Amino acid sequence: xxxxxxxxxxxxxxxxxxxxxxxxxxxxxxxxxxxxxxxxxxxxxxxxxxxxxxxxxxxxxxxxxxxxxxxxxxxxxxxxxxxxxxxxxxxxxxxxxxxxxxxxxxxxxxxxxxxxxxxxxxxxxxxxxxxxxxxxxxxxxxxxxxxxxxxxxxxxxxxxx
Numbered sequence: 415x416x417x418x419x420x421x422x423x424x425x426x427x428x429x430x431x432x433x434x435x436x437x438x439x440x441x442x443x444x445x446x447x448x449x450x451x452x453x454x455x456x457x458x459x460x461x462x463x464x465x466x467x468x469x470x471x472x473x474x475x476x477x478x479x480x481x482x483x484x485x486x487x488x489x490x491x492x493x494x495x496x497x498x499x500x501x502x503x504x505x506x507x508x509x510x511x512x513x514x515x516x517x518x519x520x521x522x523x524x525x526x527x528x529x530x531x532x533x534x535x536x537x538x539x540x541x542x543x544x545x546x547x548x549x550x551x552x553x554x555x556x557x558x559x560x561x562x563x564x565x566x567x568x569x570x571x572x573x574x575x
Contacts, residue, residue, distance in 0.1 A: 507546020
């Protein structure tokens with residue numbers, strides 16, 4: 415469109431009813447998308463996640479390592495994870511992942527279902543006397559068989575020269 419310097423471009427007038435309708439359609443189109451975003455964040459907050467950390471991450475043999483796992487995304491009163499089974503997995507230096515060592519703890523609930531209490535922190539100490547890199551992981555298994563696995567943590571044990 416070519417506009418002359420003396421002539422102003424014309425605007426197309428919209429009746430107020432059409433303008434209001436257009437605005438209403440835009441608001442309704444945006445609102446459900448925002449609602450879906452909120453729903454997915456609530457669902458992702460309820461996805462169980464297990465994070466593992468070690469102290470120290472390296473040291474000279476023999477070294478005592480403290481592993482701490484934190485469970486999130488679980489309802490504190492969920493009877494499925496009340497006194498859940500815990501398995502600490504270790505892969506020794508030079509071993510393949512298929513040759514893991516498991517240390518399992520399977521506590522039992524001795525109370526009613528209405529008194530459920532979910533532990534969200536698990537800890538275990540190990541003494542490592544051989545040099546090399548150790549891999550650790552922990553998993554928590556609910557009563558329905560649902561397993562939540564943590565990340566792997568590497569611990570490097572050095573030998574004195």
